Amino acid sequence: MSRAPFGTRLTAAVAARGSLCVGIDPHPGLLDQWGLPRDASGLERFALTCVEAFAGEISVIKPQSAFFEAYGSRGVAVLERVIAEAQAAGALVLLDVKRGDIGSTMAAYAQAYLSDSSPLAADAVTVSPYLGFGSLDPAIEAAEATGRGVFVLALTSNPEGASVQRALVGGLGGVDGPGGVSVAQSIVDQAAARNAAQRAATGAPLGSVGLVVGATVGRTGLDLSALDGPVLAPGLGAQGAGAAELAAVFGPTLPRVLPASSRDVLRHGPDAAALRTAALRVRDELAAAAR
Numbered sequence: 217m218s219r220a221p222f223g224t225r226l227t228a229a230v231a232a233r234g235s236l237c238v239g240i241d242p243h244p245g246l247l248d249q250w251g252l253p254r255d256a257s258g259l260e261r262f263a264l265t266c267v268e269a270f271a272g273e274i275s276v277i278k279p280q281s282a283f284f285e286a287y288g289s290r291g292v293a294v295l296e297r298v299i300a301e302a303q304a305a306g307a308l309v310l311l312d313v314k315r316g317d318i319g320s321t322m323a324a325y326a327q328a329y330l331s332d333s334s335p336l337a338a339d340a341v342t343v344s345p346y347l348g349f350g351s352l353d354p355a356i357e358a359a360e361a362t363g364r365g366v367f368v369l370a371l372t373s374n375p376e377g378a379s380v381q382r383a384l385v386g387g388l389g390g391v392d393g394p395g396g397v398s399v400a401q402s403i404v405d406q407a408a409a410r411n412a413a414q415r416a417a418t419g420a421p422l423g424s425v426g427l428v429v430g431a432t433v434g435r436t437g438l439d440l441s442a443l444d445g446p447v448l449a450p451g452l453g454a455q456g457a458g459a460a461e462l463a464a465v466f467g468p469t470l471p472r473v474l475p476a477s478s479r480d481v482l483r484h485g486p487d488a489a490a491l492r493t494a495a496l497r498v499r500d501e502l503a504a505a506a507r
Protein backbone atom coordinates (compact mmCIF):
# COMPACT_ATOMS: atom_id res chain seq x y z
CA MET A 217 0.00 0.00 0.00
CA SER A 218 1.34 3.44 -0.85
CA ARG A 219 1.17 5.80 2.11
CA ALA A 220 2.31 9.39 2.62
CA PRO A 221 5.44 9.72 4.78
CA PHE A 222 4.84 9.30 8.51
CA GLY A 223 5.70 12.94 9.21
CA THR A 224 3.00 14.06 6.79
CA ARG A 225 0.41 11.74 8.30
CA LEU A 226 1.31 12.66 11.87
CA THR A 227 1.20 16.39 11.16
CA ALA A 228 -2.29 16.03 9.66
CA ALA A 229 -3.49 13.89 12.59
CA VAL A 230 -2.24 16.36 15.18
CA ALA A 231 -3.78 19.30 13.31
CA ALA A 232 -7.15 17.54 13.26
CA ARG A 233 -7.16 15.88 16.68
CA GLY A 234 -4.53 17.51 18.90
CA SER A 235 -1.18 16.27 20.11
CA LEU A 236 -2.12 14.06 23.07
CA CYS A 237 -1.05 10.43 22.77
CA VAL A 238 -3.13 8.11 24.95
CA GLY A 239 -1.58 4.85 26.06
CA ILE A 240 -3.38 1.54 26.37
CA ASP A 241 -1.62 -0.10 29.31
CA PRO A 242 -3.81 -2.89 30.70
CA HIS A 243 -2.15 -3.16 34.10
CA PRO A 244 -3.54 -6.06 36.17
CA GLY A 245 -4.54 -3.52 38.83
CA LEU A 246 -6.56 -1.57 36.27
CA LEU A 247 -8.34 -4.77 35.17
CA ASP A 248 -9.30 -5.26 38.84
CA GLN A 249 -10.45 -1.67 39.10
CA TRP A 250 -12.60 -2.04 35.99
CA GLY A 251 -14.14 -5.26 37.37
CA LEU A 252 -12.53 -7.41 34.69
CA PRO A 253 -10.83 -10.80 35.10
CA ARG A 254 -7.03 -10.93 34.91
CA ASP A 255 -7.10 -13.11 31.79
CA ALA A 256 -7.20 -12.72 28.02
CA SER A 257 -10.96 -12.06 28.02
CA GLY A 258 -10.48 -9.23 30.53
CA LEU A 259 -7.60 -7.88 28.48
CA GLU A 260 -9.74 -7.94 25.35
CA ARG A 261 -12.64 -6.10 26.99
CA PHE A 262 -10.26 -3.51 28.46
CA ALA A 263 -8.35 -2.88 25.25
CA LEU A 264 -11.36 -2.72 22.95
CA THR A 265 -13.14 -0.34 25.35
CA CYS A 266 -10.09 1.90 25.05
CA VAL A 267 -10.26 1.73 21.27
CA GLU A 268 -13.97 2.63 21.40
CA ALA A 269 -13.22 5.53 23.74
CA PHE A 270 -10.17 7.06 22.08
CA ALA A 271 -9.67 6.00 18.48
CA GLY A 272 -12.31 8.25 16.96
CA GLU A 273 -10.99 11.41 18.64
CA ILE A 274 -7.36 11.08 19.68
CA SER A 275 -4.54 11.43 17.15
CA VAL A 276 -2.15 8.78 18.45
CA ILE A 277 -2.95 5.64 20.45
CA LYS A 278 -0.04 3.86 22.11
CA PRO A 279 -0.64 0.25 23.15
CA GLN A 280 2.07 -1.01 25.51
CA SER A 281 2.99 -4.39 24.02
CA ALA A 282 4.23 -5.90 27.30
CA PHE A 283 0.75 -5.97 28.81
CA PHE A 284 -0.55 -7.92 25.80
CA GLU A 285 2.41 -10.29 25.54
CA ALA A 286 1.81 -11.22 29.19
CA TYR A 287 -1.24 -13.22 28.03
CA GLY A 288 0.66 -15.18 25.36
CA SER A 289 -0.78 -15.81 21.92
CA ARG A 290 -4.29 -14.74 22.96
CA GLY A 291 -2.88 -11.46 24.20
CA VAL A 292 -1.01 -10.88 20.95
CA ALA A 293 -4.22 -11.64 19.04
CA VAL A 294 -5.94 -8.90 21.07
CA LEU A 295 -3.08 -6.53 20.19
CA GLU A 296 -3.60 -7.28 16.50
CA ARG A 297 -7.28 -6.33 16.86
CA VAL A 298 -6.41 -3.15 18.77
CA ILE A 299 -4.04 -2.03 16.02
CA ALA A 300 -6.49 -2.80 13.21
CA GLU A 301 -9.57 -1.33 14.91
CA ALA A 302 -7.84 1.83 16.13
CA GLN A 303 -6.48 2.49 12.64
CA ALA A 304 -9.91 1.82 11.10
CA ALA A 305 -11.36 4.46 13.44
CA GLY A 306 -8.82 7.00 12.23
CA ALA A 307 -6.12 6.98 14.91
CA LEU A 308 -2.42 6.47 14.30
CA VAL A 309 -1.08 3.55 16.32
CA LEU A 310 2.31 3.88 17.98
CA LEU A 311 3.21 0.46 19.33
CA ASP A 312 5.36 0.82 22.44
CA VAL A 313 7.56 -2.24 22.12
CA LYS A 314 11.09 -0.79 22.54
CA ARG A 315 12.87 -3.20 20.25
CA GLY A 316 16.60 -3.03 19.58
CA ASP A 317 19.02 -5.75 18.45
CA ILE A 318 21.85 -6.48 16.03
CA GLY A 319 21.00 -5.35 12.51
CA SER A 320 20.09 -8.78 11.12
CA THR A 321 17.59 -9.37 13.94
CA MET A 322 16.41 -5.78 13.73
CA ALA A 323 15.38 -6.59 10.17
CA ALA A 324 13.04 -9.25 11.55
CA TYR A 325 11.57 -6.78 14.04
CA ALA A 326 11.06 -4.35 11.17
CA GLN A 327 9.22 -7.09 9.29
CA ALA A 328 7.07 -7.76 12.36
CA TYR A 329 6.02 -4.18 13.11
CA LEU A 330 6.69 -2.03 10.05
CA SER A 331 5.81 -4.08 7.00
CA ASP A 332 2.51 -4.02 5.16
CA SER A 333 2.18 -7.80 5.29
CA SER A 334 2.41 -8.14 9.09
CA PRO A 335 -0.72 -8.44 11.26
CA LEU A 336 1.16 -6.48 13.95
CA ALA A 337 2.15 -3.60 11.68
CA ALA A 338 1.59 -0.29 13.45
CA ASP A 339 2.05 3.28 12.20
CA ALA A 340 5.16 3.63 14.34
CA VAL A 341 7.10 1.75 17.01
CA THR A 342 9.44 2.65 19.84
CA VAL A 343 13.01 1.37 19.38
CA SER A 344 16.07 1.24 21.61
CA PRO A 345 19.40 2.52 20.23
CA TYR A 346 21.61 0.93 22.87
CA LEU A 347 23.08 -1.58 20.43
CA GLY A 348 24.27 1.44 18.46
CA PHE A 349 22.12 3.86 16.46
CA GLY A 350 23.25 2.21 13.22
CA SER A 351 21.73 -1.12 14.32
CA LEU A 352 18.34 0.56 13.87
CA ASP A 353 18.90 1.04 10.12
CA PRO A 354 16.61 -1.84 9.05
CA ALA A 355 13.75 -0.37 11.09
CA ILE A 356 14.34 3.17 9.86
CA GLU A 357 14.56 2.00 6.25
CA ALA A 358 11.35 -0.04 6.59
CA ALA A 359 9.60 2.91 8.21
CA GLU A 360 10.68 5.32 5.48
CA ALA A 361 9.72 2.87 2.73
CA THR A 362 6.21 2.23 4.08
CA GLY A 363 5.10 5.61 5.43
CA ARG A 364 5.70 4.56 9.03
CA GLY A 365 7.82 5.94 11.86
CA VAL A 366 10.17 4.98 14.67
CA PHE A 367 10.58 6.71 18.02
CA VAL A 368 14.11 6.23 19.36
CA LEU A 369 14.69 6.25 23.13
CA ALA A 370 16.83 9.29 23.94
CA LEU A 371 16.14 10.51 27.49
CA THR A 372 13.58 8.25 29.08
CA SER A 373 11.15 9.27 31.82
CA ASN A 374 12.48 6.87 34.46
CA PRO A 375 15.13 8.17 36.88
CA GLU A 376 17.47 5.22 36.18
CA GLY A 377 17.87 6.22 32.53
CA ALA A 378 20.06 9.23 33.27
CA SER A 379 23.13 7.20 34.31
CA VAL A 380 23.45 5.87 30.76
CA GLN A 381 21.71 8.51 28.68
CA ARG A 382 23.39 11.58 30.20
CA ALA A 383 26.87 10.02 30.14
CA LEU A 384 29.32 11.81 27.87
CA VAL A 385 30.72 10.28 24.70
CA GLY A 386 33.59 11.62 22.59
CA GLY A 387 35.45 14.28 24.50
CA LEU A 388 39.16 14.78 25.19
CA GLY A 389 39.59 16.16 21.68
CA GLY A 390 37.43 13.43 20.11
CA VAL A 391 34.82 13.98 17.44
CA ASP A 392 32.72 16.38 19.46
CA GLY A 393 35.42 18.51 21.06
CA PRO A 394 36.94 18.62 24.52
CA GLY A 395 33.84 17.93 26.63
CA GLY A 396 32.07 15.46 24.38
CA VAL A 397 28.28 15.27 24.13
CA SER A 398 25.77 13.18 26.06
CA VAL A 399 24.70 9.79 24.75
CA ALA A 400 21.23 11.26 24.38
CA GLN A 401 22.51 14.20 22.32
CA SER A 402 24.41 11.84 20.03
CA ILE A 403 21.13 9.99 19.44
CA VAL A 404 19.37 13.28 18.73
CA ASP A 405 22.07 14.22 16.23
CA GLN A 406 21.93 10.89 14.40
CA ALA A 407 18.13 11.06 14.23
CA ALA A 408 18.38 14.62 12.90
CA ALA A 409 20.74 13.52 10.12
CA ARG A 410 18.32 10.78 9.02
CA ASN A 411 15.39 13.20 9.06
CA ALA A 412 17.26 15.85 7.08
CA ALA A 413 18.02 13.33 4.33
CA GLN A 414 14.48 11.99 4.24
CA ARG A 415 12.89 15.43 4.24
CA ALA A 416 15.15 16.55 1.43
CA ALA A 417 13.96 13.55 -0.59
CA THR A 418 10.24 13.70 0.24
CA GLY A 419 9.44 17.26 1.35
CA ALA A 420 7.60 15.86 4.38
CA PRO A 421 7.06 18.40 7.20
CA LEU A 422 8.72 16.07 9.71
CA GLY A 423 11.05 13.12 9.28
CA SER A 424 10.09 9.54 10.17
CA VAL A 425 12.57 9.32 13.03
CA GLY A 426 11.11 10.56 16.29
CA LEU A 427 12.60 10.53 19.75
CA VAL A 428 11.39 9.58 23.21
CA VAL A 429 12.17 12.25 25.79
CA GLY A 430 10.28 11.95 29.07
CA ALA A 431 8.16 14.85 30.30
CA THR A 432 9.67 14.17 33.72
CA VAL A 433 13.35 14.66 32.89
CA GLY A 434 13.79 18.30 33.91
CA ARG A 435 16.57 20.24 32.24
CA THR A 436 17.47 18.06 29.28
CA GLY A 437 20.68 19.72 28.13
CA LEU A 438 19.56 18.55 24.68
CA ASP A 439 19.61 20.65 21.55
CA LEU A 440 16.54 19.47 19.63
CA SER A 441 16.55 22.39 17.20
CA ALA A 442 17.78 20.38 14.21
CA LEU A 443 15.72 17.26 14.84
CA ASP A 444 12.88 17.98 12.40
CA GLY A 445 11.04 15.00 13.80
CA PRO A 446 8.38 14.33 16.44
CA VAL A 447 9.12 13.79 20.14
CA LEU A 448 7.09 11.41 22.27
CA ALA A 449 6.95 12.67 25.86
CA PRO A 450 5.67 10.01 28.28
CA GLY A 451 5.35 10.80 31.96
CA LEU A 452 2.19 12.88 32.16
CA GLY A 453 -0.08 12.29 35.12
CA ALA A 454 0.91 9.06 36.86
CA GLN A 455 4.63 9.85 36.65
CA GLY A 456 4.09 13.39 37.87
CA ALA A 457 4.48 15.67 34.85
CA GLY A 458 1.90 18.22 33.69
CA ALA A 459 1.69 21.16 31.33
CA ALA A 460 4.25 23.19 33.30
CA GLU A 461 6.84 20.40 33.10
CA LEU A 462 6.24 19.98 29.36
CA ALA A 463 6.84 23.69 28.80
CA ALA A 464 9.97 23.65 30.97
CA VAL A 465 11.45 20.53 29.38
CA PHE A 466 10.71 21.33 25.74
CA GLY A 467 10.49 25.11 25.41
CA PRO A 468 10.37 26.03 21.70
CA THR A 469 10.22 22.37 20.64
CA LEU A 470 6.80 21.92 22.27
CA PRO A 471 4.83 22.12 18.97
CA ARG A 472 6.56 18.93 17.82
CA VAL A 473 5.92 17.05 21.08
CA LEU A 474 3.34 14.31 21.61
CA PRO A 475 2.64 14.32 25.37
CA ALA A 476 1.65 10.81 26.45
CA SER A 477 -0.52 9.60 29.29
CA SER A 478 -1.77 6.11 30.15
CA ARG A 479 -2.79 5.33 33.75
CA ASP A 480 -4.00 8.84 34.55
CA VAL A 481 -6.60 8.55 31.78
CA LEU A 482 -7.31 4.81 32.12
CA ARG A 483 -8.30 5.15 35.78
CA HIS A 484 -11.53 6.77 34.55
CA GLY A 485 -12.79 3.45 33.09
CA PRO A 486 -14.59 1.18 32.53
CA ASP A 487 -17.16 3.49 30.96
CA ALA A 488 -16.04 4.40 27.42
CA ALA A 489 -17.70 7.81 27.50
CA ALA A 490 -15.97 8.68 30.81
CA LEU A 491 -12.63 7.58 29.39
CA ARG A 492 -13.12 9.69 26.29
CA THR A 493 -14.12 12.72 28.38
CA ALA A 494 -11.00 12.31 30.54
CA ALA A 495 -8.71 12.05 27.51
CA LEU A 496 -10.28 15.06 25.78
CA ARG A 497 -10.00 17.10 28.97
CA VAL A 498 -6.25 16.39 29.21
CA ARG A 499 -5.80 17.10 25.50
CA ASP A 500 -7.67 20.41 25.68
CA GLU A 501 -5.94 21.54 28.89
CA LEU A 502 -2.53 20.90 27.33
CA ALA A 503 -3.53 22.78 24.18
CA ALA A 504 -4.76 25.75 26.23
CA ALA A 505 -1.56 25.79 28.30
CA ALA A 506 0.58 25.76 25.16
CA ARG A 507 -1.14 28.82 23.63
Ligand SMILES: O=c1ccn([C@@H]2O[C@H](COP(=O)(O)O)[C@@H](O)[C@H]2O)c(=O)[nH]1
Nearest residue numbers: 280372373374430450454455477478479
Ligand atom coordinates in the same frame (compact mmCIF):
# COMPACT_ATOMS: atom_id res chain seq x y z
O1 LIG B 1 10.64 6.97 28.68
C1 LIG B 1 9.61 6.28 28.64
C2 LIG B 1 9.27 5.50 27.56
C3 LIG B 1 8.09 4.84 27.56
N1 LIG B 1 7.24 4.90 28.61
C4 LIG B 1 5.97 4.15 28.52
O2 LIG B 1 4.90 5.07 28.53
C5 LIG B 1 3.84 4.57 29.34
C6 LIG B 1 3.64 5.48 30.53
O3 LIG B 1 2.52 5.10 31.27
P1 LIG B 1 1.88 6.03 32.43
O4 LIG B 1 0.82 5.17 32.99
O5 LIG B 1 1.33 7.27 31.78
O6 LIG B 1 2.97 6.32 33.39
C7 LIG B 1 4.22 3.15 29.72
O7 LIG B 1 3.72 2.28 28.74
C8 LIG B 1 5.73 3.18 29.66
O8 LIG B 1 6.29 1.91 29.35
C9 LIG B 1 7.56 5.67 29.67
O9 LIG B 1 6.81 5.77 30.66
N2 LIG B 1 8.74 6.35 29.67
